Amino acid sequence: MNRNNRDRGYKRLKKKVHLLLDPTDGGTFWDQVINSLIVCLILLNLAAVCLETVESLYQGYRSWFRNFELFSITIFSIEYLLRLWSCTCIRKYRHPLKGRLRYILSAGSLVDLAAILPFYLPLSGLDLRSLRVLRMIRFMRFFKLGRFLNASRVIRRVFASKKEELLISVLLVFTLIILAASAMYFVEHDTQPDKFSSIPETMWWSVATLTTVGYGDVYPITSIGKTLTACISILGIGMFALPAGILASGFSEEFKRKEARVAAACCPHCGMALYE
Amino acid sequence: MNRNNRDRGYKRLKKKVHLLLDPTDGGTFWDQVINSLIVCLILLNLAAVCLETVESLYQGYRSWFRNFELFSITIFSIEYLLRLWSCTCIRKYRHPLKGRLRYILSAGSLVDLAAILPFYLPLSGLDLRSLRVLRMIRFMRFFKLGRFLNASRVIRRVFASKKEELLISVLLVFTLIILAASAMYFVEHDTQPDKFSSIPETMWWSVATLTTVGYGDVYPITSIGKTLTACISILGIGMFALPAGILASGFSEEFKRKEARVAAACCPHCGMALYE
Amino acid sequence: MNRNNRDRGYKRLKKKVHLLLDPTDGGTFWDQVINSLIVCLILLNLAAVCLETVESLYQGYRSWFRNFELFSITIFSIEYLLRLWSCTCIRKYRHPLKGRLRYILSAGSLVDLAAILPFYLPLSGLDLRSLRVLRMIRFMRFFKLGRFLNASRVIRRVFASKKEELLISVLLVFTLIILAASAMYFVEHDTQPDKFSSIPETMWWSVATLTTVGYGDVYPITSIGKTLTACISILGIGMFALPAGILASGFSEEFKRKEARVAAACCPHCGMALYE
Amino acid sequence: MNRNNRDRGYKRLKKKVHLLLDPTDGGTFWDQVINSLIVCLILLNLAAVCLETVESLYQGYRSWFRNFELFSITIFSIEYLLRLWSCTCIRKYRHPLKGRLRYILSAGSLVDLAAILPFYLPLSGLDLRSLRVLRMIRFMRFFKLGRFLNASRVIRRVFASKKEELLISVLLVFTLIILAASAMYFVEHDTQPDKFSSIPETMWWSVATLTTVGYGDVYPITSIGKTLTACISILGIGMFALPAGILASGFSEEFKRKEARVAAACCPHCGMALYE
Known part of the structure; x- marks a missing residue:
């Protein structure tokens, strides 16, 4: 009974985490806050990628860029792991192993992976940069947020x-x-x-x-x-x-x-x- | 009784002045005439601001520009004071002091103030000029006039x-x-x-x-x-x-x-x- | 009786001429032919005005341009006189003298006059040319022809x-x-x-x-x-x-x-x- | 009876060939495959015509271009002959001789002929090339294919x-x-x-x-x-x-x-x- 309870609590937590990261239509307040923060981080990353290409800025704030990179990679890695852990809530990815593998190979997840992987691999500087541009695709997640949901759905349907x-x-x-x-x-x-x-x-x-x-x-x-x-x-x-x-x-x-x-x-x- | 009458006449005058300066939907003939004249003055001011930047014109007609500036500042100052006096007709700004303070801080009123204030302050020439550009926003009042009213409302609603x-x-x-x-x-x-x-x-x-x-x-x-x-x-x-x-x-x-x-x-x- | 008949025949002729030159909605075959011919002449005049400005062409075909000018001025003059004569068919211009004077001062008629008058006056070459450009406004008559009538009416109404x-x-x-x-x-x-x-x-x-x-x-x-x-x-x-x-x-x-x-x-x- | 059967089989074959080359609305699978292949060949020809004009490519792959030209001319010739043979299926071109002559003079057929004829005639290089551009008009056949059919019909109707x-x-x-x-x-x-x-x-x-x-x-x-x-x-x-x-x-x-x-x-x- 005790264990059953713990199990249920674990499942509820997983579901909550899943909902926090991937809010459906009428998300609660905290879902939207978390999502807005991640979107802001993506936007800041985007700005950093753009501004890094300005030679004078990059020379002056090199350490700032590196620290921000470290910080955001940490956040994105945690986000990716939490998503991977909680994805089994969706019926499609229910299976603990096969479901997660399938989730890894889904389009959205591959983009997420592509955004953090280059940092962990000793790749050349140029490749890293061009892959980081891919992260901008995550910028589209912006359109998922609250009030835009209805309008963007109309446009997509048209x-x-x-x-x-x-x-x-x-x-x-x-x-x-x-x-x-x-x-x-x-x-x-x-x-x-x-x-x-x-x-x-x-x-x-x-x-x-x-x-x-x-x-x-x-x-x-x-x-x-x-x-x-x-x-x-x-x-x-x-x-x-x-x-x-x-x-x-x-x-x-x-x-x-x-x-x-x-x-x-x-x-x-x-x-x-x-x-x- | 006499005083009451005078009070009523005072209130009626205030209301008339308010309507003259800010005509609603089906304004009478004189409301539109006054408004058209102010709009014309704004347009002429606009033209003056534009033409002042043409070096050759400014050198030739310097006194003309100064006199026109004096004239229009006078008119705009009178208009501003009349608006400030009569604004208590609106329920929102009913209170003689708090209402008027609130009116001063309203968007439209700040623009009006910004258009005349620089003249009274010993500011540098450049600041004055750039603030004068703000006056162009008052140009939008043009869209309030008579026949445009309905059409512009449709566009705004769309x-x-x-x-x-x-x-x-x-x-x-x-x-x-x-x-x-x-x-x-x-x-x-x-x-x-x-x-x-x-x-x-x-x-x-x-x-x-x-x-x-x-x-x-x-x-x-x-x-x-x-x-x-x-x-x-x-x-x-x-x-x-x-x-x-x-x-x-x-x-x-x-x-x-x-x-x-x-x-x-x-x-x-x-x-x-x-x-x- | 005889005279009455002649009068009636004269009126009928006048009406026919008027209809030929200014066909209404469902014009007969000949109305459209005459109108198409005049439109073609206007288009050719238009082309001539354009091509005359090409120095090389003008030098080579100077006489051709002059002859075409003479020919088209003749046609346009006849057209203008016939219009002036037959305009009394319209109720608005019914009066033989006042009606005709009014017709002369109507917008369409002034354009027609402006297209032929310069030729008869000893004006300088340049003025003549620039006035001839006005003739292009007559090109708009093109839109009056048969099948365009309905479509252009829709556009104008919109x-x-x-x-x-x-x-x-x-x-x-x-x-x-x-x-x-x-x-x-x-x-x-x-x-x-x-x-x-x-x-x-x-x-x-x-x-x-x-x-x-x-x-x-x-x-x-x-x-x-x-x-x-x-x-x-x-x-x-x-x-x-x-x-x-x-x-x-x-x-x-x-x-x-x-x-x-x-x-x-x-x-x-x-x-x-x-x-x- | 035997001959009648053979005749019927011959007619059925002709009809099948006709349908294969010119599928109507709800074409079967094979009609669409054949048509897609021909459209692909046209697109490849189009690409070849474009790329031939790139001097460096043409010098390097001259024999490849020639062979592809030979191959596609063969296919287009066979297609043309099969069309000519099977066109009598259409009521309009029913007559074995007059119908076929009429078919040859139809717009679509003339384009097809213009695409292959230059190869058989000892024409100068330039003429051949400019005629080959005409082949691009056949590219429009692309719009006939399956799923585009409905949409392109709507556009054409509008x-x-x-x-x-x-x-x-x-x-x-x-x-x-x-x-x-x-x-x-x-x-x-x-x-x-x-x-x-x-x-x-x-x-x-x-x-x-x-x-x-x-x-x-x-x-x-x-x-x-x-x-x-x-x-x-x-x-x-x-x-x-x-x-x-x-x-x-x-x-x-x-x-x-x-x-x-x-x-x-x-x-x-x-x-x-x-x-x-």
Whole structure:
């Protein structure tokens, strides 16, 4: 009986730890505090990675950067171990050994591991740095926090429901980029052989033109090339209009669907909520 | 009785002054005239601040600028004092002393004070100038005027109802900017160490690319860098499409809500307005 | 009786001429042919005005340009006189003299006159040219033709119903341009006194940035300036999203209004059209 | 009987071949495999055409490019002949000779022929190359494949239902480009006679400005020119907003139409599908 109690307490603790680290929808106050702290640490790490590349700062505060690195690696290691320990709460990773192995190989967990592993291995400086950039992906965890939850879910749902239309517009953009580059290569190659040296090289121009970035390092100088560019950049307007239109209708539909759900959850006679 | 009458007349005057300076929805003719005149004066001040920075103009019309400054400071001071006197009409600032102190510390009032205070204090020329720029915020009062009232309220309501989705798109933009800058730094740093000298410096490039401004002062020259830029600038198209889609659905919903309000205010049998 | 007949025939002819030159909605075949021919002549004139500015072409085909000018002036003069003669068909310009004078002073007619008058007056070459550009406004008549009629009416109606929201977004753009220019002037003036010489001059930079044109002739070089530019150009994304969202909801509403009209014109029992 | 059977088998084979090469909506597994393979070959050809223009690659892998060319020409020739043989399955091309001639002259078939013909004719190298670019149009066949089918049909339907509004916005863009170019020519010609040398030349600037590409090779330097550019580039924002708004309402309407179809196909009592 005593042991049973201890076991139950152990399980409850594990569940609590799991919830603290990975809060679901309506997390309690402490879940959100812990998560906010970890997100802040990730953001500070992110800032440190960015600022370390500024030579003058790195020279001046070298020890500060190292200490912060040590501190955050410690926190992240503890976090990783606690996650690994408590993951068996989820049905999917229930098995003490196989479940944990499976958890280690899950996408989110691999990112977490990649963020701390380089420190423990005697790797070269450059590799370490580039792996640390991966940690920025954890920055996306920011979107998980409390109030953003609902809004980001709407955006994700809109993207999911329109993913085929959006994929087609991306394909259209690529088709246009290749067609524009090929046509421009034949038109401008003879006049500017250094800038329009090959079709893949010309694609740099067609990307900059169709996305209306227009750096201005490459541009046509022949009349035919300029006329062609005019047509292509006007088509480029459509490249912006298409996804905007698709997403606009996606958001409208999502809103209507939500309204329908609300209406279905209400008594048709008195308008009061039936459930939820 | 006599005193009571005088008191009432005093209160009525105060209320009239308050309404003249801060007209609500369906302001009368004179409210709008006074407000338009103040807005014009603000616009002229704005123009003066802008034109004063043109060296040749300032040298030629120095006295004109000084006189206009004197004139507008007088008007703005009178306006400020009248506002301060009449603010007790609002329930929130009812108390003669505490209410007025609270009013002074309100955002709008601080801006008004900031616009006139520098003149009365013996501050250095530069500080005065930069504070005068604050006056431009008062320019927003322009949107309060008559016919713009309804339209600007619709826009504000749409932004309010979609503020979380919009905030998330801004966060997405920032995430993309940082990720793009980090990736580009590792790719281009060795080839162009002066332009991609650090991640914060590279963020200048990623902002210019993702917002499709493309000044052309910094751009990649390696093949990998160009390919990466192509992907990033195509993602940049989405940066425009997302808020456009969000706002489009926001305006549609606002329109539907207005229609529902209109429908609810009509008799379902004859279609005539029931109230308002 | 004879005279009455002649009078009637004269009136009918006048009406026919009027309809030929200014076809309403469902114009007959010949109305559209005449109008298309005039539109073609306007387009050719437009092309001539453009091509005349190309020095080499003008030197080679000087006589051709002169003859075409003579020919088109003749046609336009005849058109103008016929319009003036037949305008009395419209109730507004019914009076033989006053009506015609009023017609001459109408906007469309003044443009027509401005297009032919310079030829008859011994004006200098330059004035003539710049006035001829005005003729391009007549190019807008193109939108009147047959099949475009319905679509362009939809677009005009959407713009009309949303004109206040659109005006506010334009005002917001201007406010942002001025605020951005003022802020940038104080930040960059000391470092680049030649490019950010005054606030009006800096507005050139803020326009290029907020509209994401980004010529690249002026850009900040200080860290604060670059950070400010980043914020401003991200706000610039909103400048595109706002009108896009407004217009999107405008088109949706227009579509719904049309559907409602169609539904109202149908028998609620059998769905057949009741009228129109 | 035997012959009849053989005939029927022959017809069935022809039909199968036809379906394999040109799968309709719900194609079977093998149709899609064959089509995917051909699309892959087209994509590889496309890549080869692009990479051939890279001098260094072409010198190194000349024989590889030639062999791949031989291989793909063989496959495309077989495909073309099989299509020509099996086209009589379609009612339109039923006649063995006239039908096939008609098929050869159809747009899709001419593109197919243009892709292989140059190889069989002793043409000059350049002509062959430019014709090979035409093959990229076959790349569009990609959009026919399985899962893209539905989404691309929605996009095409939206474009079809809004083609007049879109055409008008394109016309508006052209009108604006010409008007802006004419105005700018008169303003900037005297200051920058080399860059704003003629109206057609100035159109290059107005295209780059209105589409917000902004290469930065041509920009105004006079005050009037800059003011004009500001107005034009703000109008350029509308150029993006208009098609975005049109397409957004198009997608919403398409969604509503689909919903109406689904509703019409359901029993109004139980909600179950009646047909399809």
